[in-house]
Amino acid sequence: MNYLFHNKYKKIGWVILVPSVIVAYFSLFHEWQPDFLDVKVPAIISDKEGLNFDYKLFKMIENNILNEILGILIIISSLFIAFSKEKQEDEFIAKIRLECLVWATYLNFAILLFAIIAVYGIPFFYVMNFNMFTIPIFFVITFNWQLRKIKNYEK
Numbered sequence: 001m002n003y004l005f006h007n008k009y010k011k012i013g014w015v016i017l018v019p020s021v022i023v024a025y026f027s028l029f030h031e032w033q034p035d036f037l038d039v040k041v042p043a044i045i046s047d048k049e050g051l052n053f054d055y056k057l058f059k060m061i062e063n064n065i066l067n068e069i070l071g072i073l074i075i076i077s078s079l080f081i082a083f084s085k086e087k088q089e090d091e092f093i094a095k096i097r098l099e100c101l102v103w104a105t106y107l108n109f110a111i112l113l114f115a116i117i118a119v120y121g122i123p124f125f126y127v128m129n130f131n132m133f134t135i136p137i138f139f140v141i142t143f144n145w146q147l148r149k150i151k152n153y154e155k
Helices: 008-029 066-082 091-118 122-131 134-154
Strands: 038-046 056-064
Touching (some): 008 066, 066 134, 091 134
Antiparallel strands (some): 038 056
């Protein structure tokens, strides 16, 4: 089990994830972006003028980096939560962990297949952005649900 983080990283992950998701909600649904995060950033490829396919290569661009910060925080924190050892980590927990990871992957690809068939235009882009986070989110939900079922069964 040396590929798992120490158990303390799970708490750190939750402390980072919860506020990150709250800020992401306000950024996404209320278009909140603080001005102090408007900075020049290096871009390998960019299209700052909208979807006009006029790509710029290797340029410095002005960008509000809130979405990038939130994406990084959500990915790192969800990985900490998903892949930290349990206090009692054994072969049975490892089996549950693997099964939940497989189901999270199935759900992720089911959303992707549905989106390819039924979602078009800019909404497809939003579904793809959300889909980046579904594997760790679904894993955390199913893994914790399975652990809770086991603990309730043992009582």
